[in-house]
Amino acid sequence: MSISDLYSSGAHKRNIGHFADIVKLALSDGEIEESEKKLLDRLSNILDISKEEYSSILKDPNSFPTTSASSYEERMECLYYSTRMLLIDGRVSEYGVSLLTKIAVGLGFNAESADTVVEKAIKMFLRIPDLEEFTIEISKVNK
Secondary structure, three states, X not given: OOHHHHHHHHHHHHHHHHHHHHHHHHHHHOOOOHHHXXXXXXXXXXXXXXXXXXXXXXXXXXXXXXXXXXXXXXXXXXHHHHXXXXXXXXXXXXXXXHXXXXXXXXXXXXOOOHHHHHHHHHHHHOXXXXXXXXXXXXXXXXX
């Protein structure tokens, strides 16, 4: 097995972990709504999640651990999509915020600033930022 094969499989495992985290957020209110399903479908294509992996993750997302991102850009992208999923239906539960905070720490955000990062991420999504604006603003509170 070549180094590129090892990297690819590691990157794919991270993608599966990130996708499972987003599914956990979609299920935080007990069901996956149509708008959430559309975002999951889109993200599964972006993250190269196969149909079999997709089905397995939907059945039991808790069997997939949160994995940390290998770069700051990946971390921000995962937090962006996770926050987007949390707020897609306009409702934020205490459980969803708690789960997003755990995901942020799992992604590699500092445990001491994770609450602040998540609070800022949620406030930003009230006006639906693009990924670049999101990254700039989160960088300001992530210390």
